[in-house]
Amino acid sequence: MITLNQLGKTFGTAMAVEDVSLTVPEGAFLVLLGPSGCGKTTILRMLAGLEHPTQGIIRFGDTVVADAGRGFTLEPGRRNAGLVFQSYALWPHMTVSGNVEWPLRVANLNREERRARVAEALEMLGVAKLANRYPGEISGGQQQRVAIARMIAPRPRVLLFDEPLSNLDATLRVEMRTELLRVHRATGATAVYVTHDQIEAMTMATHVAVMNGGKVEQFDTPQRLLSDPASAFVARFIGTPPANLIPVQDGSWFGMMPCAALRGASGHGMIRAEDLMLANAPEPGVIAANLVEVVPMAGRRLVTGLVQGQRLTAVTDPHSPLPADLHFRLPLAAAAIFDVQGRRVI
Amino acid sequence: MPIRPFRPLQLPAGLGLNLIVLLVLVLLVAAPLLTILMQTLAPDRIGAWRDVLASPLSPNLFWRPAANTMILGFGVATGCVLIGGLLAWLVVMTDMPFRRLIGFLATLPFMIPSFATALAWGTVFRNGRVGGGGGLLEGMGIAVPDALAWGMVPTMLVLIAHYYALAFTVIAAALATVNGDLVEAAQMTGANRRRVLFGIVLPVVMPAIIAGGSLCFAAAVSNFAAPALLGLPVRMQTLSTRLFGMIEIGQVERGYVLAILLIAISAVFLALGNRLLAGRRSFATISGKGGRARRFALGTARLPLTALALLICVLTTIVPILLLIAASLAPMASALFSNWTLQFWIGDADPAFARGQAGILNNPQLLRALSLTMGLGAIVALIANVIGILIAVALTRHRLRGISEAVSQLSFLPMLLPGIAFGAAYIALYGAPIGPLPALYGTTTLLALALTAAMLPFAVQTGRATVAQISGDIDEAARLTGAGFLRRIGAITLPLASRGLIASLLLCFVNVVSDLAIVVLLYTPTTPLFSVLSYRYASDGFHQFANAVTLVILAISTLAAGLAALLRGRNRPWLSS
Numbered sequence: 001m002i003t004l005n006q007l008g009k010t011f012g013t014a015m016a017v018e019d020v021s022l023t024v025p026e027g028a029f030l031v032l033l034g035p036s037g038c039g040k041t042t043i044l045r046m047l048a049g050l051e052h053p054t055q056g057i058i059r060f061g062d063t064v065v066a067d068a069g070r071g072f073t074l075e076p077g078r079r080n081a082g083l084v085f086q087s088y089a090l091w092p093h094m095t096v097s098g099n100v101e102w103p104l105r106v107a108n109l110n111r112e113e114r115r116a117r118v119a120e121a122l123e124m125l126g127v128a129k130l131a132n133r134y135p136g137e138i139s140g141g142q143q144q145r146v147a148i149a150r151m152i153a154p155r156p157r158v159l160l161f162d163e164p165l166s167n168l169d170a171t172l173r174v175e176m177r178t179e180l181l182r183v184h185r186a187t188g189a190t191a192v193y194v195t196h197d198q199i200e201a202m203t204m205a206t207h208v209a210v211m212n213g214g215k216v217e218q219f220d221t222p223q224r225l226l227s228d229p230a231s232a233f234v235a236r237f238i239g240t241p242p243a244n245l246i247p248v249q250d251g252s253w254f255g256m257m258p259c260a261a262l263r264g265a266s267g268h269g270m271i272r273a274e275d276l277m278l279a280n281a282p283e284p285g286v287i288a289a290n291l292v293e294v295v296p297m298a299g300r301r302l303v304t305g306l307v308q309g310q311r312l313t314a315v316t317d318p319h320s321p322l323p324a325d326l327h328f329r330l331p332l333a334a335a336a337i338f339d340v341q342g343r344r345v346i
Numbered sequence: 347m348p349i350r351p352f353r354p355l356q357l358p359a360g361l362g363l364n365l366i367v368l369l370v371l372v373l374l375v376a377a378p379l380l381t382i383l384m385q386t387l388a389p390d391r392i393g394a395w396r397d398v399l400a401s402p403l404s405p406n407l408f409w410r411p412a413a414n415t416m417i418l419g420f421g422v423a424t425g426c427v428l429i430g431g432l433l434a435w436l437v438v439m440t441d442m443p444f445r446r447l448i449g450f451l452a453t454l455p456f457m458i459p460s461f462a463t464a465l466a467w468g469t470v471f472r473n474g475r476v477g478g479g480g481g482l483l484e485g486m487g488i489a490v491p492d493a494l495a496w497g498m499v500p501t502m503l504v505l506i507a508h509y510y511a512l513a514f515t516v517i518a519a520a521l522a523t524v525n526g527d528l529v530e531a532a533q534m535t536g537a538n539r540r541r542v543l544f545g546i547v548l549p550v551v552m553p554a555i556i557a558g559g560s561l562c563f564a565a566a567v568s569n570f571a572a573p574a575l576l577g578l579p580v581r582m583q584t585l586s587t588r589l590f591g592m593i594e595i596g597q598v599e600r601g602y603v604l605a606i607l608l609i610a611i612s613a614v615f616l617a618l619g620n621r622l623l624a625g626r627r628s629f630a631t632i633s634g635k636g637g638r639a640r641r642f643a644l645g646t647a648r649l650p651l652t653a654l655a656l657l658i659c660v661l662t663t664i665v666p667i668l669l670l671i672a673a674s675l676a677p678m679a680s681a682l683f684s685n686w687t688l689q690f691w692i693g694d695a696d697p698a699f700a701r702g703q704a705g706i707l708n709n710p711q712l713l714r715a716l717s718l719t720m721g722l723g724a725i726v727a728l729i730a731n732v733i734g735i736l737i738a739v740a741l742t743r744h745r746l747r748g749i750s751e752a753v754s755q756l757s758f759l760p761m762l763l764p765g766i767a768f769g770a771a772y773i774a775l776y777g778a779p780i781g782p783l784p785a786l787y788g789t790t791t792l793l794a795l796a797l798t799a800a801m802l803p804f805a806v807q808t809g810r811a812t813v814a815q816i817s818g819d820i821d822e823a824a825r826l827t828g829a830g831f832l833r834r835i836g837a838i839t840l841p842l843a844s845r846g847l848i849a850s851l852l853l854c855f856v857n858v859v860s861d862l863a864i865v866v867l868l869y870t871p872t873t874p875l876f877s878v879l880s881y882r883y884a885s886d887g888f889h890q891f892a893n894a895v896t897l898v899i900l901a902i903s904t905l906a907a908g909l910a911a912l913l914r915g916r917n918r919p920w921l922s923s
Contacts, residue, residue, distance in 0.1 A: 050530050077536020089527035093549040102545065103535035
């Protein structure tokens, strides 16, 4: 179990993380998701013990590992946590097995135990054959696997990942996602994973904290982020394709198509791509658009058009013909309504 | 039946260019070296090898100088790695204040010619043993022991003060790569500081330490000025001073043998260093986004270490220059700060003063030397860089099996050659008439040829960077717009490459102006050069004049080097963040 209690971090006068509180159970896979500079990596580094919080408390289980109020932080090495760096940070002067073994040596394990653990970790990540190579002699994907093996060999209870897949190509990234989940399940440890890629978050996480400007916008399961976004920021960030956020003025779509279900709100109304229909001709509840792109996807077809400079995307049946003159039919009600500040209203 | 088009014999593209640069390199680099070797192997001269290596003379000719050279090499390498390494660690990895300033100062000593540092040392520590006045310390009534005034100890200290900048640069760059994630990954395991230092940091920078050490070793054994100024007065000989002496007194064959042996020693150690660096554990290939730098807190040691670092930097950069300035104004080095006079700079010849020597700015020979030195610097810089670009084009655009390897090896060879041995090789080849061509000894042309060859390694490096710009994506992007070759050169390549090229020209110029080792064997009274004049003045006991001339060299080279640094921009990655 990991608990963050009103966690905050300032660098000089800059506020990197502000009042973050959340709890995930033992064995959870928590993803910290957000654009660059949102404070997610700072939180991860505070969890690792490489950065000291200026506010709040971090607990691993019942153990307090950092308490800004008391000025207390537990050394990184005594937190029973492992970290995979974005750069992998493999020690270039040690072989693959040397890299995995060194932390075990620091932990004063005996020779047989070390050998067994190194073999087990390398085996689990499928890099046993590379044991005697140096990091400079293996590919990026293999370096990644070695970095993970090095992390899990001491059997930490907390696994920390700092955008570990961002340096890999697309195919390898998908493969490594599966691999990471397998390792996570096999170890039973609690994982915290930092990424800016919402697909990684949606596919891997049991819990997601969507972050923006040092704060948590929403802390929820992937499913609930989709079904029930807490803010316009979350709604725009999550989903493939993400939902359409249409400007609303005084209860009218685009300020010109009044709709009772909007209840006079101003801000944005959310319409999921699967709720947006295509239409042939103008009529009430239908709006004209300029076709931008048509993307076939997994047996469906994504049709994107531009309305008043705003992109709208609909998921449609691939076999129905495209209207000659693209129009979108809006549903009777918005899935969610956000005010001008982006807060959820309905 | 299809008509086969007539095709003339096709030569590989760039063959002509490759052959031309190869010819230039053979004439400039390979031929002198081969000549010096062949001349010592000629039947009537081969005895020189026995004289040097196995005869009653050989302890004096070779073995003792060789022992001194090795002691000097190892001592300087060790000292440089310790001091350069300490400064690099402080600047890159700790929370020491003034890191930028110290990081900048620590790269400067290399810019100051080693004879300047050696002269400054003499100003303070000289004693009356070899005649002439004592230095500052004796003037203050402190007896300076011989060991500190002359010989091995001062030579070694001066060379360390001169070359530690090399070790600093190499080690700081390596430390900058280990900083951040690699160290944090070790901290995550719970390893303590000591263990991180010895288990991770030191092993990762070890290649850089070895590289820095072997560079300093090679530089120290090749150095001529410091042992000549501080060792020769008490007959401490190194291979370079011995080689100089042999050729000066006309025993050229023995001199040539010594030159070959000096080249061999320097090459063996550079090769050993390379050997240790090569192999599987070449660490440079690890990439990845560097993490934020994390600095060791020095705690209570912060102030003492900062003071130490500043002291080292100030003592090796500003203090020698200030001493030289004072010593060029004071009639007596023992009273460095009294009775200052400009006599040594602008005085008229006066029999009551310094045996009738005029001040350097009133001395026609010196003015001639000034224009000759500057002119030589400019011409050599220009020619070396033109050849450098041609070689770079041949190497990157038109690689030809066999020829390209030879071109590349030959163009970097001068880097490995001790300057004075290089000078000896030039005498061996161009000192005597070759066929219809006259002997070049005593001409400016000989100086220019030798210096051009010595500058080639730098010039080729810059040339490669320039050519990379010409043939890269940037140029292709311009080609797609339809711009012609000349237009692209003018609009894209030159603007991009000009800063680097001008910087390279300036640095070559600085190297030529402040070189002593290569020219000390080649100059004659008809071709006086500034550095040689400074050396001559110093060895004749006219220290004030030597100091004044050295200051002029320093001023010129500092200006040029500063300009080059400005043009290059701050290329010191270890100073960032």
